[in-house]
Amino acid sequence: RKEVEQDPGPFNVPEGATVAFNCTYSNSASQSFFWYRQDCRKEPKLLMSVYSSGNEDGRFTAQLNRASQYISLLIRDSKLSDSATYLCVVFASGSARQLTFGSGTQLTVLP
């Protein structure tokens, strides 16, 4: 079993739609969680951290459920510019600055 598993995708949604991505992690010692975004043929970049209480950044909402070892990302009112691959990322104690990346979920927002 992979340490971090994501919806395989791809997700093709119309502009203005709401879309949700899910992610599960296997290491119960994981302590920090993130969503990274990777545009086509570009490098990954941090989108947002995920906090236990849930957090919002504009149209993006991230949720964490430690009991179920589950992370989600909700994008509201999707824009064409949201088209990218979204990577679920986990940091576990004892691994120094080593992050574990999920394989990513591809999103295409259609006009």
Next chain:
Amino acid sequence: DAGVIQSPRHEVTEMGQEVTLRCKPISGHDYLFWYRQTMMRGLELLIYFNNNVPIDDSGMPEDRFSAKMPNASFSTLKIQPSEPRDSAVYFCASSQTSGDGNEQFFGPGTRLTVL
């Protein structure tokens, strides 16, 4: 800051040739990571350094791969001899211990094709 700098951006070589990828981390960052990304395997950590010292190289696929960090502003990843299955995008990333130390900043990557 210019961000993480990698060179070359693209490399096409023939099987058996030596390939050297270069990385300059963000100034002040004390962690440096080398990743490989393919469609089949996603983003894989190859090796990472802390204060120029290799900490974990368990992700290095085999002895053909080696990495060095002679100083805080430069690292290399070498493949010798290269094979077609090494074709991938190689990313270098850096992070710092203080602040939001878990955020890694990636370079633009080197797209390697081995024929």
